[in-house]
Every structure is written in C-alpha cells, then in structure tokens.
Amino acid sequence: MKKVFLLFFAVISMITFAQNEMTITSGSFDFIKNETEINVQLKFDNTLYQVENLTEEQYLQNRKKDILAKSGKTEADWQKWSEEWGRFKSSEYLKYFMKGANSKSKIVFENERPAKYTLIIDAQWIYAGWHGGIMGQEAKLTSIMKFVETNDPSKVILELKADKILGKPQNKDFVMEYGRIAGAFEATGKRLMGKEYKRALRK
Template identity: 35%
Template sequence: MKKIAILSLLFFSGIIMAQDVEVVKGDFKFLSSQKEVNIEFVYSNLKLMKEEMTEEQYVKERSAELNEKSKGKGDIWKKKWEGSKELIWNLKFLELANVVLSKDKKDLVFQEGATNAKYTLIVDVVWIYPGWDAGVMKQAAKVSTVLKFVETANRNNVVLQLNTDKAPGDQWGNNYSNESRIGEGFAKTAKTMSKMILKKAY
C-alpha cells in the first residue's frame, strides 16, 4: 500500500511538472545537428506580481516603499534590480541550460552574441513574482517565459515555441534576496528546457 502511495505521488508530480511547459509550435529535432544557438533576453513585455504591474510601476512603488522605511534603501534596491538581469538572471539561465547539456556530453551550447549561429533562442520574460522569505515561513519566486527558437537570419520564422508557466525559484535554507530567488526561477526554466531538448532532440 505504501509503495502504491509513493508511486501515485511520483506520477502526479510528473504531471504537475509537465504542465509547467507547453510546446506551442514546432519540435526539437533541428537542435540535434546544432553546435551553437544564439540567445537573447527580452524584458519589454514583463509584468510583475498578481496585479500584473508593469516593471516601471513595480520599481517605482517598491523603491518608494523601501525609501519610506529607510532613506536611500529604495535607491540602492533599484540599482540592484536593474543590474540583476545581466548579473544574475540571464547568467543563471545560460549556466543551467549549458550544464545540463554538457553533463550528458552533448556539444550544443547556448551563447549570447553568437550572431553567426543558424538559430536564436529569444527568452521573452513575461511575468515575475519575487516571492518572500520571513525566516520561518517563505514563498518561492515564480518566473513565466515564452521561449522562441527562430532563424537568426529570419526572426519571423519560429521553428519552436515553448511557454513556461510559474517556474519556482528557491534555495535550501533562507534566501532574503528577491533578485537571487528570481534567479533560481530562471535556472529552473533553463534546466527544464535543456532536459526536454535531451529527451526530444537526440
């Protein structure tokens, strides 16, 4: 009976994980012959929180809130937020996407600025929930993206599109940095994507 319960739990966990990523268009086969894929990150469509605030609105309100609590704190946070895209989120995605592939001894590499690559992956970040950590209780960050593989020379030709929904971002122990938690959501997204590539492209 105990074995059945455990197997049922694993089965339903698998279903939940599968629902995180939807293949909207295309298949993965074209990736098996590629050595390098260019990658670009887009934040122009980003919404935040359950209220789906624009990034400009979120940053303005959050920085004002923090400045009210402690003068200058919001200004410092704003700079950290702006730097997080290049210094944490994009790098986390790249790192995990490539680590999963290299561990399986695949030659495929995702690389920013690889404009000579036949295909480009556009990571369109559409929604972020930063989560929170109050020590004893916490809520994981969540990241939703649209992943479009396009021909580099013809961006209108989308050969594969994946929609990822609310990838969880969390770490063991406590993590009081919103930006770091969000970074783990990017890592989770990349890890899931690369595992799908291994399963469906090779």
C-alpha cells in the same frame, strides 16, 4: 489531523505541478540535434509582476515605498537596490538561465554567439517570492521561448511556453527579489533541456 495535513500537502503539490509546466506550442526540437551552440536573448518588453499583474514601473514604485518605510532606510539604500535590480535585469538573469540550460545539455547556450539559431526568451510574468529570515518562497517565471533563425528572426523553428516555473531555492542572493527571480530563470533553463529535448536527440 495527519489526514488533513496530507490532504493539504497533496492539494498544494497538485497546484504547483499544474503551474510548473513547459509545453511546446509549435515546432519541435528536431532541428537542434546537430547543433553545438545556441545564441540567447532575453526580452522584458511587456513583463507583468506579482499576482496583481503590475507593470514594472508600478512594481518598482511599490518597492521604493516599502524600502523607504523601513526604519533607518534612506534614498541611498533605494538607489543601491535599484542599481542591483537593473544589473540583474540587464545581465544576471540571462547568466542564470544559461547556467541552468548548460548544466543539462551538451549544446552551449550563450549570448552574442555566431550560432545558426537564436533562442529569444520573452519574460511575460514574474512573481518575486519572499524571504523572511529562515523561511522563503521561491520566485516564479512565465515566459514564451522561441528558437529562430539568427539571420532571419521571423522564421520561428520552435516555440514553447513555460508556465509559472518555480525557481531554485538557493543562491547567494536569494534573500533579495532579484536573487529569487534569478533562481526562476535558472530553473527555466534546466526545464528547457527536459524530456522533449532528450527525445529529439534519441531519434
């Protein structure tokens, strides 16, 4: 029984590792060596959700049905949930990303900065995870990240793909979908400032 458990754990770990990757698709971190700040933008132009690859509209329709199907829940509850979803999408996800990036770097990542370079995060796929009392599953985020010249965004200096980055397991809103997704943005920010970035600083 113990051997079966260890084999199961090893397989799960391999799957998680294979998905929880960040790779450079073009360019390098060399440009960042002498920078002190980076502007950050977040896009949700064509984001898909869950394993079914739902559009945001489909995902929200399903969540509305789920919420209203619960005993005692009303349109007011759905409205409150929807407002929080919108707030996190418009501001909190970016804050969590910057929190993760800034915790691992001397460079300041912030939105609306007069920086030479801008990081554009294109959220392509989101798995919201789940929470069931004492147990839960972290969210995952797949994104394309491009460092571009702020004055000419067509000039891409560095492009990376973050594939199904597993979110941090704890924050004050983890019991809600948007809280778990925020954790995935924070984890992505931390992973961005990983080994490739540190190698560039040592050159």
